[in-house]
Amino acid sequence: MSAHPPDQALGDDAPLSDARVVRSWQRNAAPWTRAVREGAIGSRIAVTNAAILDTVRAVRPRTVLDIGCGEGWLSHALAADGMICAGVDVVPALVEQARLAHPAGTPPGDYRVASYEDIADGALTDPARLADWRGRFDVAVSNFALIGDDAVARMLAAVPALLAPAGHLIIQTLHPVVAGGDAPYVDGWREGSWSGFSDDFTDPAPWYFRTIASWIALVHAAGFQLVALHEPIHPGTGRPASLVLCARPRA
Amino acid sequence: MSAHPPDQALGDDAPLSDARVVRSWQRNAAPWTRAVREGAIGSRIAVTNAAILDTVRAVRPRTVLDIGCGEGWLSHALAADGMICAGVDVVPALVEQARLAHPAGTPPGDYRVASYEDIADGALTDPARLADWRGRFDVAVSNFALIGDDAVARMLAAVPALLAPAGHLIIQTLHPVVAGGDAPYVDGWREGSWSGFSDDFTDPAPWYFRTIASWIALVHAAGFQLVALHEPIHPGTGRPASLVLCARPRA
Numbered sequence: 022m023s024a025h026p027p028d029q030a031l032g033d034d035a036p037l038s039d040a041r042v043v044r045s046w047q048r049n050a051a052p053w054t055r056a057v058r059e060g061a062i063g064s065r066i067a068v069t070n071a072a073i074l075d076t077v078r079a080v081r082p083r084t085v086l087d088i089g090c091g092e093g094w095l096s097h098a099l100a101a102d103g104m105i106c107a108g109v110d111v112v113p114a115l116v117e118q119a120r121l122a123h124p125a126g127t128p129p130g131d132y133r134v135a136s137y138e139d140i141a142d143g144a145l146t147d148p149a150r151l152a153d154w155r156g157r158f159d160v161a162v163s164n165f166a167l168i169g170d171d172a173v174a175r176m177l178a179a180v181p182a183l184l185a186p187a188g189h190l191i192i193q194t195l196h197p198v199v200a201g202g203d204a205p206y207v208d209g210w211r212e213g214s215w216s217g218f219s220d221d222f223t224d225p226a227p228w229y230f231r232t233i234a235s236w237i238a239l240v241h242a243a244g245f246q247l248v249a250l251h252e253p254i255h256p257g258t259g260r261p262a263s264l265v266l267c268a269r270p271r272a
Numbered sequence: 273m274s275a276h277p278p279d280q281a282l283g284d285d286a287p288l289s290d291a292r293v294v295r296s297w298q299r300n301a302a303p304w305t306r307a308v309r310e311g312a313i314g315s316r317i318a319v320t321n322a323a324i325l326d327t328v329r330a331v332r333p334r335t336v337l338d339i340g341c342g343e344g345w346l347s348h349a350l351a352a353d354g355m356i357c358a359g360v361d362v363v364p365a366l367v368e369q370a371r372l373a374h375p376a377g378t379p380p381g382d383y384r385v386a387s388y389e390d391i392a393d394g395a396l397t398d399p400a401r402l403a404d405w406r407g408r409f410d411v412a413v414s415n416f417a418l419i420g421d422d423a424v425a426r427m428l429a430a431v432p433a434l435l436a437p438a439g440h441l442i443i444q445t446l447h448p449v450v451a452g453g454d455a456p457y458v459d460g461w462r463e464g465s466w467s468g469f470s471d472d473f474t475d476p477a478p479w480y481f482r483t484i485a486s487w488i489a490l491v492h493a494a495g496f497q498l499v500a501l502h503e504p505i506h507p508g509t510g511r512p513a514s515l516v517l518c519a520r521p522r523a
Contacts, residue, residue, distance in 0.1 A: 198449035205510035206503065233484060234503045247498050252457065252485045259456035
């Protein structure tokens with residue numbers, strides 16, 4: 022008989038925490054994979070898939086690291102453009118999906134299971150652990166995958182070492198001013214919701230809200246300078262559908 | 273008998289144009305001076321005056337250029353901190369007010385009449401014209417004064433030459449996402465309004481709306497890199513009251 026119920030085996034059981042983000046995604050890997058592959062997320066089809074693809078393509082990378090790659094659609098699309106893609110995600114079931122669906126006839130993809138804490142602690146720059154990918158990538162991209170608090174900040178600080186010279190960090194995230202609802206415009210954990218998704222989803226992940234100022238400060242604190250910021254517009258609402266940051270390591 | 277009615281002597285008479293911005297401020301110099309000095313603009317008293325002062329003070333400048341200085345309150349406040357301030361504005365009546373009200377017992381202020389077009393065309397780096405202020409300022413600040421379109425973009429491109437080494441450009445402006453109302457979130461001229469101001473105001477200036485992405489791109493195009501962005505919160509609404517950009521010339 023285990024001393025801990027299964028939930029606690031995944032770590033901190035606080036309702037609003039980096040550990041709960043991971044737990045939720047562990048539980049929803051299968052419906053999430055279906056939702057992405059069926060094009061069930063309207064804003065992605067209408068706006069944000071193209072926004073992240075365009076931003077990555079614009080810097081013409083040869084090699085891309087997809088951080089929080091999920092079931093892999095972004096890496097698969099970039100591989101179809103001829104880019105050499107590696108993906109990391111904390112959820113083994115999603116990494117397996119990314120591996121299985123990597124498109125034939127493209128450069129091989131390299132998908133690994135790693136938490137943001139692992140990355141922060143050097144798992145991607147240590148051949149004795151996961152990989153020695155130091156200086157390997159022209160772009161590190163994270164598409165709606167920077168959901169947490171400290172885990173995100175610590176992970177980002179490890180990214181400059183993974184980038185090739187003149188490499189870029191590209192992040193797409195919810196547009197804070199639009200996605201924040203009526204809550205005060207201050208950083209902090211927010212309750213999650215699967216509103217608009219199918220009934221197969223359970224245990225929505227909390228998410229850590231950051232203001233635009235805080236996103237820019239976060240990137241800066243990780244050793245980057247902002248090169249550009251985009252606010253892709255949802256054609257249905259005329260409002261920003263997301264925030265895209267493009268940054269480079271500071272000299 | 274003049275060939276042109278007085279309005280046209282001020283330039284382009286198009287209803288939404290840089291020239292109309294200037295014309296409106298020419299006409300409202302007196303009530304504007306009263307409104308600022310009586311503390312009649314609630315958001316300034318509650319939030320944005322402190323936001324711009326704090327941002328300027330944080331970089332500890334010795335010399336400041338106040339672009340679009342108006343009746344001079346910001347330069348006066350910074351002079352009271354011991355900074356050496358110069359101010360430029362296109363409206364002679366406002367420059368005169370700034371000169372007259374410069375506080376005694378502080379470093380002398382230097383207030384000049386110049387349009388953004390004049391600055392763009394080198395009037396502040398040419399001793400045969402207005403001044404040779406090349407490399408003179410630790411901070412160039414513009415507080416809710418970048419209202420127009422091309423005139424603003426051209427003027428900003430002349431600012432790096434006015435800054436001392438390690439100098440900063442600091443801009444406070446309306447927060448686009450909050451101030452944009454229900455209009456589509458795209459750059460463009462918007463009709464002005466004196467709603468909330470006294471009946472002494474007439475002929476409201478149009479203003480050129482820029483998205484956050486466009487503000488950052490504007491600063492970048494002028495030769496700067498963004499160092500920080502702030503979103504001061506209005507305590508009454510919990511929403512951003514303004515956008516503050518802090519940038520330095522790119523190497």
